[in-house]
Amino acid sequence: MVRALVVDxxxxxxxxxxxxLESGGIDVVARASNGYEALEAIEEHDPDVATVDINMPKMGGLELIERVMDERPLPVLVVSSQTERGADVTFEALELGAIDYVTKPSGEVSIDIWSKDQEIIEQLETIARIDEDRLRRAAGPTDAAASxxxxxxxxxxxxxxxIGASTGGPQVVERVLRELPSEAGLRILVVQHMTDHYTSRFAQRLDEASEYNVREATDGDRVGPGDAVIAKGGYHLDVVGFPRGTVRVELDGGPKRHNVRPAIDVTMEAAAERVTGNLVGVVMTGMGADGAEGLSSIKAAGGKTIAQDEETSRIFGMPQRAIETGDVDMILPEERIAEGITNAFRGWSA
Known part of the structure; x- marks a missing residue:
């Protein structure tokens, strides 16, 4: 049984x-109202995982996460508000080592959080299995020099x-885009499992970190050389055409796939069908199976495929399922993914 600490x-x-948590069979061993109480509870009860609010008196969630990752690494699920400020501090929490986040549907104190019950339970059960080495890597410096x-x-x-990613993906996506050479003139589509209110801020962060022009995708958007778009939260990113060397996309509010929207498979399968140029697909850290069928579609269309390796994936679920299809050309650690992408494209021009 997973043993949890609740901090709010x-x-x-x-x-x-x-x-x-208790309705899902998770044992809540302690509760805390601020970071100081949380540190004491961790010392006394040794939980497997914690849910952490960000805005708390005395010691807030960011300081708590930083101290926990430094002193006693513990998988943390951030519970955050759906605001621009909430998105900013959530990304800060992920940089400090938190594994994932869940948003409060309607404000700081929200009984609507019950609508996220299965999501919360599944996330906690999954991240509780992350070992200490991966936690320490997750809390490492995010401003390391590019490969x-x-x-x-x-x-x-x-x-x-x-590019497709889920749990643990934002930092890896940022690193890959930061390291990709602008000289390649790539057209980049990123599908990160992420809720609305967060994808626009994620795009801004990537734009600041990368030499590519990064934006949140809009309906009818055209992605040309040197452009990157981020799938908008709550919509599939559908590739509907490839006119004059630009990727034309539309936002699709249709049924969820793998219980998520945006789904990686939707974008990859559409790209495999409609993009006539050279195509590379990458699936990185995350739980579930999204992206496996998409990579197989890209491979069948003559493209090249990459999956992140187990050692550097916070959650190996999606890459593992992709690898099991037998359609993955390269299995690479986080620090070599940009290199692998670059070499895959360069191989077509050799």
């Missing part, structure tokens, strides 16, 4: 979250890259 300054939220990716040589015409 609201007694109502502590009670609701505890009820949710030395060779940008010399020629690249093929019309190169299109589809």
């Amino acid at each position: 300054d609201s007694s109502v939220m502590r009670e609701i979250l505890s009820q949710i 030395d990716v060779d940008a010399s040589g020629s690249f093929p015409n019309d190169p299109t890259l589809i």
